[in-house]
Amino acid sequence: MDHLDELEAQSIYILREAFARLKKLALLWSLGKDSNVMIWLARKAFFGRVPFPALHVDTGKKFPEMYAFRDRYAREWDLDLRVDPCPPIDSVDPTLPPAARSAARKTEGLKLALVKHGFDGLIAGIRRDEEATRAKERVFSPRGLEGEWDVRDQPPEFWDHFNASPPQGAHLRIHPILHWTEADIWAYTKRENIPIIPLYLAKDGKRYRSLGDADITFPVASTASDIDEILTELEDTKVPERAGRALDHETEDAFERLRVAGYL
Amino acid sequence: MNMILPSAISATPNGTTRPQVRIVIVGHVDHGKSTLVGRLLHETGSLPDGKLEMLKAVSARRGMPFEWSFLLDALQTERDQGITIDTTQIRFRTRSRDVVLIDAPGHAEFLRNMITGAAQADGAVLIIDALEGVRDQTRRHGYLLHLLGIKQVAVVVNKMDRVDFSAERFDEISDEISAHLTGLGVKPSAVIPISARDGDGVAAHTPRIGWYKGPSVVEALDALEPARPAETLPLRLPVQAIYKFDDRRIIAGRIESGSLKAGDEIVIMPAGKIARIRTVESWPVTPLQGPQTAGRSVGITLDRELFIERGDVIGHVGQSPRDTRRIHARIFWLHDKPLSKGDQILIRLGTRETRASVVAIDKAVDPGALSNKETNSIARNHVGEIDISLAQPIAADPYSESARTGRLVIEVNGRIAGGGLVLSVDAGQRAMPIDIVPVESALHGGERSARYRHSGAVLWFTGLPGSGKSTLALALERRLFTNGGSPILLDGDTLRAGLNSDLGFSPKDRSENIRRLAEVATHLARNGHIAIVAAVSPAAADRAAARRIADSAFREIYVATPAEICESRDPKGHYAKARAGRLPSFTGITNDYEPPGASELTIDTSSRSVADAVNEIERMLARTGILFEEVADLAANI
Numbered sequence: 002m003d004h005l006d007e008l009e010a011q012s013i014y015i016l017r018e019a020f021a022r023l024k025k026l027a028l029l030w031s032l033g034k035d036s037n038v039m040i041w042l043a044r045k046a047f048f049g050r051v052p053f054p055a056l057h058v059d060t061g062k063k064f065p066e067m068y069a070f071r072d073r074y075a076r077e078w079d080l081d082l083r084v085d086p087c088p089p090i091d092s093v094d095p096t097l098p099p100a101a102r103s104a105a106r107k108t109e110g111l112k113l114a115l116v117k118h119g120f121d122g123l124i125a126g127i128r129r130d131e132e133a134t135r136a137k138e139r140v141f142s143p144r145g146l147e148g149e150w151d152v153r154d155q156p157p158e159f160w161d162h163f164n165a166s167p168p169q170g171a172h173l174r175i176h177p178i179l180h181w182t183e184a185d186i187w188a189y190t191k192r193e194n195i196p197i198i199p200l201y202l203a204k205d206g207k208r209y210r211s212l213g214d215a216d217i218t219f220p221v222a223s224t225a226s227d228i229d230e231i232l233t234e235l236e237d238t239k240v241p242e243r244a245g246r247a248l249d250h251e252t253e254d255a256f257e258r259l260r261v262a263g264y265l
Numbered sequence: 266m267n268m269i270l271p272s273a274i275s276a277t278p279n280g281t282t283r284p285q286v287r288i289v290i291v292g293h294v295d296h297g298k299s300t301l302v303g304r305l306l307h308e309t310g311s312l313p314d315g316k317l318e319m320l321k322a323v324s325a326r327r328g329m330p331f332e333w334s335f336l337l338d339a340l341q342t343e344r345d346q347g348i349t350i351d352t353t354q355i356r357f358r359t360r361s362r363d364v365v366l367i368d369a370p371g372h373a374e375f376l377r378n379m380i381t382g383a384a385q386a387d388g389a390v391l392i393i394d395a396l397e398g399v400r401d402q403t404r405r406h407g408y409l410l411h412l413l414g415i416k417q418v419a420v421v422v423n424k425m426d427r428v429d430f431s432a433e434r435f436d437e438i439s440d441e442i443s444a445h446l447t448g449l450g451v452k453p454s455a456v457i458p459i460s461a462r463d464g465d466g467v468a469a470h471t472p473r474i475g476w477y478k479g480p481s482v483v484e485a486l487d488a489l490e491p492a493r494p495a496e497t498l499p500l501r502l503p504v505q506a507i508y509k510f511d512d513r514r515i516i517a518g519r520i521e522s523g524s525l526k527a528g529d530e531i532v533i534m535p536a537g538k539i540a541r542i543r544t545v546e547s548w549p550v551t552p553l554q555g556p557q558t559a560g561r562s563v564g565i566t567l568d569r570e571l572f573i574e575r576g577d578v579i580g581h582v583g584q585s586p587r588d589t590r591r592i593h594a595r596i597f598w599l600h601d602k603p604l605s606k607g608d609q610i611l612i613r614l615g616t617r618e619t620r621a622s623v624v625a626i627d628k629a630v631d632p633g634a635l636s637n638k639e640t641n642s643i644a645r646n647h648v649g650e651i652d653i654s655l656a657q658p659i660a661a662d663p664y665s666e667s668a669r670t671g672r673l674v675i676e677v678n679g680r681i682a683g684g685g686l687v688l689s690v691d692a693g694q695r696a697m698p699i700d701i702v703p704v705e706s707a708l709h710g711g712e713r714s715a716r717y718r719h720s721g722a723v724l725w726f727t728g729l730p731g732s733g734k735s736t737l738a739l740a741l742e743r744r745l746f747t748n749g750g751s752p753i754l755l756d757g758d759t760l761r762a763g764l765n766s767d768l769g770f771s772p773k774d775r776s777e778n779i780r781r782l783a784e785v786a787t788h789l790a791r792n793g794h795i796a797i798v799a800a801v802s803p804a805a806a807d808r809a810a811a812r813r814i815a816d817s818a819f820r821e822i823y824v825a826t827p828a829e830i831c832e833s834r835d836p837k838g839h840y841a842k843a844r845a846g847r848l849p850s851f852t853g854i855t856n857d858y859e860p861p862g863a864s865e866l867t868i869d870t871s872s873r874s875v876a877d878a879v880n881e882i883e884r885m886l887a888r889t890g891i892l893f894e895e896v897a898d899l900a901a902n903i
Contacts, residue, residue, distance in 0.1 A: 002561065017562070047510065048515060130356060133337070134340065137339060152340055153350060156680045157681045159384030239312070254341045
């Protein structure tokens, strides 16, 4: 087994545990490189068929290429796609800095979708190497009744035994690719020939390393025009992956506040 | 140092490969774990652009001197209080390794988070403050490393600047911690004097520690090896789920040890059902050819429809895990309420979940304390040994034989509250209430076997009705007795008249009939007798259950007389009755007999005499260590 085989086997194990232990699951599909890998892993875990809905909590502000990708592959991959809109900006905590406040719409949209569909488990494609508070996450991460993350009291989790009993009305986040890195995602995407949104590849000296809402996401300088070149670029870069995501950088704790409130 | 291993290799884009190793930093609160991690990232050039400036700004905002630990202490409360609350992970590279560094909190309050981090590690760095020396969390973390199965440990003595880089102070601490760890069966790979804040000993040897000749921290990390999947151990495939998305019935799980391939004969524990793997399923390519090895998440289909469920464990015939209802385990406890005798708990072992009760508690101590004062219950953050009685049988291994199927977690109110290692399992034993105390014989096994010239055994004759089981059993009984042995015949029909008179011929009753026969026979075998069982026993699973009960004393003799000859003999008139429709579910004509795949002996009575067959049985018993040799020789001359 090589490194990618090991990552894959662990993710499949986690997805199968989630499917076995929770009653009503959904996979959060943000259309980005990470959640595309996750859908691929789910197809592997369940022998070609994703046995739960793919939920897109739509801010309405994604890039057109992302919507095109969603509509095409939801069909091709035979996904049970659910698109749920986010509420207007007025309903979001006004003390958050502007970009974070904009992103927090997604948290509110997520809460509404949870109530509407009654999911007890949400599969999300976050990774430890993306961001410091995500590095502290559990694979099965309990959320409170309001979707909040109690970082001070996370349950112990070891030997691939997961806490999978959310209190009545609360839900769990399941993170099957928490242990992957950005380079792992690209190496696997290449190996498995998983389709990608072209925005990740360099055009006119710039490319997107991470995709979010069009108005608060910016490209980084790059000449990488295919996955091999992306991987070579990642070997030497000292620019963090989410450098182009404005919401991370407004204040020291902006992202933590978002996550504690239920953001991904 | 530069060894490249075939597994756990990280494929990097430029074609180079390096092993990935996961290392946890543990130790007492404030001894400098997060600082060491920050310094390691800096020294190896692994910090992203702007991070150093951010740390400076964050430190200045709090009116503190530059704080490396703010790099990992990502939560506001962690930075404000200057302590690590939850574990985190960060990556960097050494000359020959991709390292995943796991930072773990040192505060006793957050031991559950330390365990969460440390349980994922291949190796550990235990950090000790040179001024404060070994403290309670140092000892506790050392003990937990041992319980978590982490054998590679490097020790660093930090803050050497605060003891003027004194070699004497270093030696003192080095001796104390080395003795503690060695007592736990862990030998530190290095003990390194450092100043994480200033960088001495981290990546380079500085003049201030000129007296130290061992490796730097980076060199010590380079020497730690990634854990390798246990491919050479017996197969263990805990069942996660059974999927019926299409016309396939796929059993899904991850191979924890060993390997499997299509065509393998497997046994499903704890029920002991036997089947063959028909295909190994996958996506997008299916079926897969060739062996699948430890670490893989797989899906298999079987050659027959069996009841199988999440929590079962698949192994190879003859190398299966034990089925048990009673486990002895060494555990650590994390719940506020101490664990006490009589407590009802939930156990997770592999993918199995079962209710259990704590039957006994032994050696409960605080691993952080210097004295080993034992208590009656296991308090929070303490360790101890427990006997647990399970509500249903499970498949398990001792940790020493199979690490991944020999460890368990304990859940209280839906939350993990503890975990530990299976020290031993009582194979085939039903849970025994505390007030039942079995009385063993006054004689020990050797006394009887010295007189009888044989060991105790269960000889299991299986075969169609009329195949000659009883005839052979009677002849063998006479032969063994003549030679001074102690054979005892257990005939299936005879026992059905008494002990088993409440049982009919449904599959469930047949299983129970076999179980009782096996229990009685095993009791006789344990007391030195040779129990001769003659029973059709058509189900392979029932015979496998009998073999598990009798364990190493079991010898199966398949009386493989052709069916038409059996029917022509019809000694009890059953075939005739069945043909006339007056004997439902009679094995002779319903074709439900499952022939054994690997019995100790196969005999066809249509082609040989009874005496000849008995000779052959005796030779098998001598060959497999039941009959002592000279008796067998004597028998051969009769």
